[in-house]
Amino acid sequence: MTDQLTGTARKPLSRDLVLETAVGLADHEGLGALSMRRLGQELGVEAMSLYHHVANKEALLDGMVDAVVGELIEAVGPGGGTDAARDWVAALRARVLVARTVMLKHPWLPAVLESRTSISAPLVAYYEGVLATLHAGGFSNDLAHHTLHALGSKALGFSQELFDPGKGGGAGEQSGAELAAMAEAFPHLTAMMAEVAHDDPDSTLGWCDDQTEFEFGLDVLLDGLERRRTGTSG
Structure with missing residues (x-):
C-alpha cells in the first residue's frame, strides 16, 4: 500500500500499528484528541477499518494500556533475583522509579488505568515482578499483600497529587x-x-515538585516496610 501524498510505502494496517499510533497520538496531543475518526485519519484509513482490529473505543484503551505496560515490563525486567535478595529496598525503589519514567512519557496513562474495570494480563505480569522482588527480600505472603495495598499506584510510578x-x-x-x-x-x-510558595532554592516543595514528593512518599513507605519485615521499631 502506498501513501498517495508522499509516494512512500505505508505499513499494512494491523492491531499493533493501530495501538502504536493511538499511543503516539495520546502522548503528543492528549487523550482528548483520541477518537476513532482521528485515529483513522492518522493512519490514512476510514475509521470503520479500525474495528477489524479493536472492537470499540474501550477496547482501544485496553490495548493501549497493555502496550505501554509491555514497554514498562521490558524496561524493568522480571524482578526478584540476587540484587533483590541483597537489597530489596534499592531493587524495588529502582523498579518503581523506572516505572515512573515510563509513566511520564505517557501522561494520559494513569487516568486510563484508573478507569479500567479489570486488570490486564501485562499488568498482572508487572505485579508478579514486584512480588518476586519482595519475596526475594524476605517478605512473607501476608506482608507482601499489605505492601501492595500500601504502595497503591506508586508501584506503577504515579500517585494522585494532593495539589494539582x-x-x-x-x-x-x-x-x-x-x-x-x-x-x-x-x-x-x-x-x-x-x-x-516562597521562592526558596532550598525548598523541596516548589508547589509542588511532583518528583520530590513522589520519592519522599516512596522512601517513607520503603523505610517503614523494612522495619516491619525485620520486626524492628526504631
Whole structure:
C-alpha cells in the first residue's frame, strides 16, 4: 500500500500499528484528541477499518494500556533475583522509579488505568515482578499483600497529587490578601501554603515538585516496610 501524498510505502494496517499510533497520538496531543475518526485519519484509513482490529473505543484503551505496560515490563525486567535478595529496598525503589519514567512519557496513562474495570494480563505480569522482588527480600505472603495495598499506584510510578495545578491552582497563585483572609479560619494550611510558595532554592516543595514528593512518599513507605519485615521499631 502506498501513501498517495508522499509516494512512500505505508505499513499494512494491523492491531499493533493501530495501538502504536493511538499511543503516539495520546502522548503528543492528549487523550482528548483520541477518537476513532482521528485515529483513522492518522493512519490514512476510514475509521470503520479500525474495528477489524479493536472492537470499540474501550477496547482501544485496553490495548493501549497493555502496550505501554509491555514497554514498562521490558524496561524493568522480571524482578526478584540476587540484587533483590541483597537489597530489596534499592531493587524495588529502582523498579518503581523506572516505572515512573515510563509513566511520564505517557501522561494520559494513569487516568486510563484508573478507569479500567479489570486488570490486564501485562499488568498482572508487572505485579508478579514486584512480588518476586519482595519475596526475594524476605517478605512473607501476608506482608507482601499489605505492601501492595500500601504502595497503591506508586508501584506503577504515579500517585494522585494532593495539589494539582490543573484543579484549581496552587499556592503560588494565592495573593497576600487571600492568604491573610484564610489565616484565621485555616491557620495550619495557610502557614504551610505561605511557606512553600516562597521562592526558596532550598525548598523541596516548589508547589509542588511532583518528583520530590513522589520519592519522599516512596522512601517513607520503603523505610517503614523494612522495619516491619525485620520486626524492628526504631
